[in-house]
Amino acid sequence: MGIKVGMVGVGSFAQCFIPLFKAHPLVDKVVLCDLDAAKLARNAAEHGIAVTCPSLDALLETDVDAVAIITQHWMHAPQAMQALRAGKHVYSAVPAGITVEEIAELVDAVKATGRIYMMGETSYYYPNVIYCREQFERGAFGRVVFAEAEYYHDMDNGLYDVAKWRGGDRWRELAGGPPMYYPTHSISQVVSVTGAHMTHVSCQGVVDQHEDGLYRADVNIWHNTFSNECALFKMSDGSAARINEFRRVGHPGGERMSMWGTKGSFELNAAGVAWVTKQRDEVKRLDGIMDISGVPAPDGGMWTGVSSVHPVARLPRAFVGKPNGHWGSHQFLVDDFVTACVTGIHPPNNVWQAARYTVPGIVAHESAMRGGVLIEVPDFGDAL
Numbered sequence: 001m002g003i004k005v006g007m008v009g010v011g012s013f014a015q016c017f018i019p020l021f022k023a024h025p026l027v028d029k030v031v032l033c034d035l036d037a038a039k040l041a042r043n044a045a046e047h048g049i050a051v052t053c054p055s056l057d058a059l060l061e062t063d064v065d066a067v068a069i070i071t072q073h074w075m076h077a078p079q080a081m082q083a084l085r086a087g088k089h090v091y092s093a094v095p096a097g098i099t100v101e102e103i104a105e106l107v108d109a110v111k112a113t114g115r116i117y118m119m120g121e122t123s124y125y126y127p128n129v130i131y132c133r134e135q136f137e138r139g140a141f142g143r144v145v146f147a148e149a150e151y152y153h154d155m156d157n158g159l160y161d162v163a164k165w166r167g168g169d170r171w172r173e174l175a176g177g178p179p180m181y182y183p184t185h186s187i188s189q190v191v192s193v194t195g196a197h198m199t200h201v202s203c204q205g206v207v208d209q210h211e212d213g214l215y216r217a218d219v220n221i222w223h224n225t226f227s228n229e230c231a232l233f234k235m236s237d238g239s240a241a242r243i244n245e246f247r248r249v250g251h252p253g254g255e256r257m258s259m260w261g262t263k264g265s266f267e268l269n270a271a272g273v274a275w276v277t278k279q280r281d282e283v284k285r286l287d288g289i290m291d292i293s294g295v296p297a298p299d300g301g302m303w304t305g306v307s308s309v310h311p312v313a314r315l316p317r318a319f320v321g322k323p324n325g326h327w328g329s330h331q332f333l334v335d336d337f338v339t340a341c342v343t344g345i346h347p348p349n350n351v352w353q354a355a356r357y358t359v360p361g362i363v364a365h366e367s368a369m370r371g372g373v374l375i376e377v378p379d380f381g382d383a384l
């Protein structure tokens with residue numbers, strides 16, 4: 001028997017996930033929920049969904065087993081806790097929360113309720129991250145000594161529109177948030193490979209100078225002046241990691257990482273992808289792993305938007321030909337969550353990992369506001 005899933009927030013990003021929850025063989029029913037009645041009706045018609053709910057409160061009164069929260073990013077933690085306490089499993093878009101206190105409370109809520117919580121971290125299933133996880137597991141890095149990861153997204157690359165549809169009339173107050181409050185795409189690329197977590201941070205913020213004024217302390221509700229933040233972390237395995245979150249940068253954008261070990265290293269940047277060792281004549285070019293033009297399914301059709309390193313054989317056959325996105329990650333995330341709800345086994349991106357992807361950024365911003373002082377990063381432990 002499958003589960004019933006309520007999708008909370010049917011805005012832009014949810015468009016990628018409604019068809020996948022609907023298609024998953026272990027999902028019996030999908031209910032759509034949004035505060036915007038016109039948007040809700042439009043989505044119900046477009047996706048062929050019969051049942052809708054006008055609010056999260058109303059949805060939690062129904063018999064859905066799980067909710068997928070794809071609302072604005074500053075709402076996630078309170079909404080996730082409300083749903084957990086109502087007895088529902090929770091899938092949340094990133095980030096898990098925007099304060100250390102609410103994330104601590106979220107971890108406690110998962111422990112107290114025994115429900116499944118998963119943060120839909122797309123970077124976890126990026127081809128480069130999958131490749132590095134496999135190399136790490138087979139010992140090819142040796143001891144990892146340093147990693148770099150970044151999420152570059154200049155305001156000019158679509159972020160004004162995003163801010164307007166997420167913030168509505170208040171978009172100018174909400175657009176200029178601290179970049180390190182959205183750190184999960186970059187941090188997860190390190191943490192999900194080595195399993196080590198951040199223990200200490202020193203961060204520098206770059207004060208914005210753009211004439212749009214979004215990053216002025218008297219304009220945004222975060223009183224934030226930094227549009228770029230650069231943090232150096234000490235890791236629990238004794239290595240170091242540098243994380244950049246940039247919103248003003250002459251770069252096409254995206255999430256990337258490189259990682260250096262005592263035996264081998266992985267490098268990814270705009271020039272390409274390579275695995276290197278101490279042998280100067282042994283540079284292995286890996287540009288092909290980032291080709292996500294799709295993979296033929298053995299019994300016909302195509303797995304769309306995936307690369308040769310994606311373990312597509314584990315996905316439900318019903319996903320063949322269905323939409324995918326963010327470097328092939330969407331289908332894996334939906335399958336991880338549904339499988340976890342059905343089996344009761346925590347998914348890879350569980351609440352403890354979500355905390356390790358999110359909290360270091362929040363503390364990094366605190367460090368940046370204090371001129372780069374070294375601060376300890378709280379940790380909430382491993383999955384139970």
Ligand SMILES: NC(=O)c1ccc[n+]([C@@H]2O[C@H](COP(=O)([O-])OP(=O)(O)OC[C@H]3O[C@@H](n4cnc5c(N)ncnc54)[C@H](O)[C@@H]3O)[C@@H](O)[C@H]2O)c1
Binds near residue numbers: 012013014122
């Ligand atoms: N790579 C990634 O992981 C990735 C990419 C894009 C977006 N996202 C995340 O997805 C989330 C949504 O982004 P978006 O661009 O779709 O935003 P959006 O503004 O288009 O959609 C959010 C929707 O949530 C609804 N909503 C808010 N509160 C609600 C409530 N209490 N009950 C029901 N509905 C409610 C809003 O009415 C809106 O329609 C963001 O948190 C963002 O961080 C993640």
